[in-house]
Amino acid sequence: MxxxxxxxxxxxxxxxxxxxxxxxxxxxxxxxxxxxxxxxxxxxxxxxxxxxxxxxKTLRHYYEHFSKAAVKNNLPSPLVCYALKANSNKDVLAQLKKMGSGADVVSVGELKKALKAGIDPQKIVFSGVAKTAEEIRFALKCGKKGIYSFNVESIEELQLINEIAKKEKRIARVAFRLNPQVSAKTHKHISTGNKTHKFGLLKADIVEALEAREFWTNTTLVGLSIHIGSQLTEMKATVKAIEEISKLALSIDVALEFLDLGGGLGIDYTAEEKSKLTSIDTYMKTVADALEKYYYSKTDHCPRVVFEPGRIIVGxxxxxxxxxxxxxxxxxxxxxxxxxxxxxxxxxxxxxxxxxxxxxxxxxxxxxxxxxxxxxxxxxxxxxxxxxxxxxxxxxxxxxxxxxxxxxxxxxxxxxxxxxxxxx
The missing domain is CATH 2.40.37.10 (Lyase, Ornithine Decarboxylase; Chain A, domain 1)
Structure with missing residues (x-):
């Protein structure tokens, strides 16, 4: 009984x-x-x-809720770049494209799927630590201007992008992915924001790369990005990461077009996660408050905000x-x-x-x-x-x-x- x-x-x-x-x-x-x-x-x-x-119906609900919450919290010109790694079904991508979504991709295969779905190359960011010369060349030649940004994760990658762009007579738009050295409360295999992880660059390495003129003949820095992990249910690490990316943005003499805050917002798989879950609205308010505190209140410059949600949209x-x-x-x-x-x-x-x-x-x-x-x-x-x-x-x-x-x-x-x- x-x-x-x-x-x-x-x-x-x-x-x-x-x-x-x-x-x-x-x-x-x-x-x-x-x-x-x-x-x-x-x-x-x-x-x-x-x-x-x-x-x-559920797909539309989560995308619309996410994008409208960004606007509601007065984030400047927010761009939602859906992370294809979560679900790359062609009908999912077609629906998201209709609603105005961009794409976050980590391989040329995902990039080709995004393009086939009709997503504008200028709404696509390319992340990942192992971009090959072939992938970089393909992304550079998408459309008239190439993709919106390569999220660069090593100095060696930046050097390769610049070399290929020079050969192709293109200017590559790049953003440094900062490793903010924070520990997100999530499973160890989907945490990506600490220096022990393979992802991103440390602040000192980014500053050093900015001073190396040979890397910038055919590249231009348009943004900074962070991504600290997946299935995030609390926001302390996110706020700390926003503080770190803000400090870096304020310390460099570049008028950035955007700050990419990544994705990773979790969903409720368990009863415990239901009780402590951060809602989309709370997430957006937390992001807006953190950006105001650590960045916008300290400068007249106002770059747009890019998001890379995956699981929260389709999970x-x-x-x-x-x-x-x-x-x-x-x-x-x-x-x-x-x-x-x-x-x-x-x-x-x-x-x-x-x-x-x-x-x-x-x-x-x-x-x-x-x-x-x-x-x-x-x-x-x-x-x-x-x-x-x-x-x-x-x-x-x-x-x-x-x-x-x-x-x-x-x-x-x-x-x-x-x-x-x-x-x-």
Whole structure:
């Protein structure tokens, strides 16, 4: 009885919290799971599982909320450059382009996808520590002026960009990515803002590079950028990073066009994250207040602000839909084996990340079970000792919050096909 009560309390809070904190396309009605107002079992009736399911309505909500919050907080000419690494689906990009989004890319493959979606090259920033000569050349020759900015992460990269730009008779627009030496409270594998990480340049190295005239014959410094990590739920490290980029901007004799504050704003995967999550509105107010305190109040210059959101735009819009293959009992251990695997959603195996697993039909019969996939790895597990109805072969389950870092990190490990993506 306690398990049953707990399950329905979980369902109640799932429905209410999703509405009150971060809107989700999922909702239970009469114990049936709905996605964007349509019963999940009806959506999945003629589709091969596993598959990714996306909501255009939810995608539009988060992009519009993010961009409008920037304007509401009086940030100058804000430019949203969506981070393709989170989800590079062509229909996602087409929707974002229609709403005015730019792109943050980290490879020539992502750059080509952004361009194919019609995103203006002058709204594209190119990040990443390992840009090759081929990638730099391609980005330089996009459109009449090339891309909006190369976010430079080493002096050697700056030198290479300048050499290629000289050969191509172009002027490359560059921004230094500052490593602000802050520790973000997130998983160690997605923290990127400390000097022990491979990303960005230290302040002293940037100042030294600015004084080396040989790097600037065919490059021009147009901005500074920071990005301290992903799945950020509190803002102390963000404020400190803004303080550091502001100090650098004020110390150099360059009229910058923009300050790129990166992305990384988190979503609520767990109940704990629901309780401490920083909302989009709070995030934007925090950013605006920090910029005013550390930069705008100290200068008459007013560069625009660039953002690189990914997960906060697409994370909640998508789920991974799977069917139960069979159940298995091993002494006191109960396994629910599903047809989705870690090759479809690697976050639980890679980061020990939590994803809610929801049945298509709620039931009074509850058990504690491990939800595992078909991959020949013990880490192919989506959740241990989860409270679920007793499921049978063919029953549908949904792995929530799979819109970000699901399909983009998918693989064909064990020679499995990449799951299909569908929009409602």
């Amino acid at each position: 306690a398990l049953l009560f707990s399950f329905f309390i979980d369902v109640f809070f799932y429905n209410t919290l999703m509405k009150n904190i971060l809107p989700s396309p999922l909702e239970y009605k009469n114990n049936n799971l709905y996605f964007d107002g349509k019963r999940l079992d009806a959506i999945a009736a003629k589709k091969r599982t596993p598959f990714y399911l996306y909501s255009k 909640k819009m998508g789920v991974l839909v799977s069917r139960v293959v069979r159940t298995k009992v091993s002494d006191s251990n109960h396994f629910t084996i599903i047809d989705a695997g870690m090759n479809d959603l690697i976050r639980p195996a890679l980061y020990e990340a939590y994803h809610e697993v929801l049945p298509a039909q709620a039931s009074k019969k509850l058990i504690k079970t491990d939800i595992v996939g078909p991959i020949c790895e013990t880490s192919d597990c989506f959740g241990s000792k989860r409270k679920l109805p007793a499921l049978s072969a063919g029953d549908l389950v949904v792995i929530d919050n799979a819109g970000a870092y699901g399909q983009t990190m998918a693989s064909s490990y064990n020679e499995r096909e990449i799951a299909t993506e569908y929009f409602v």
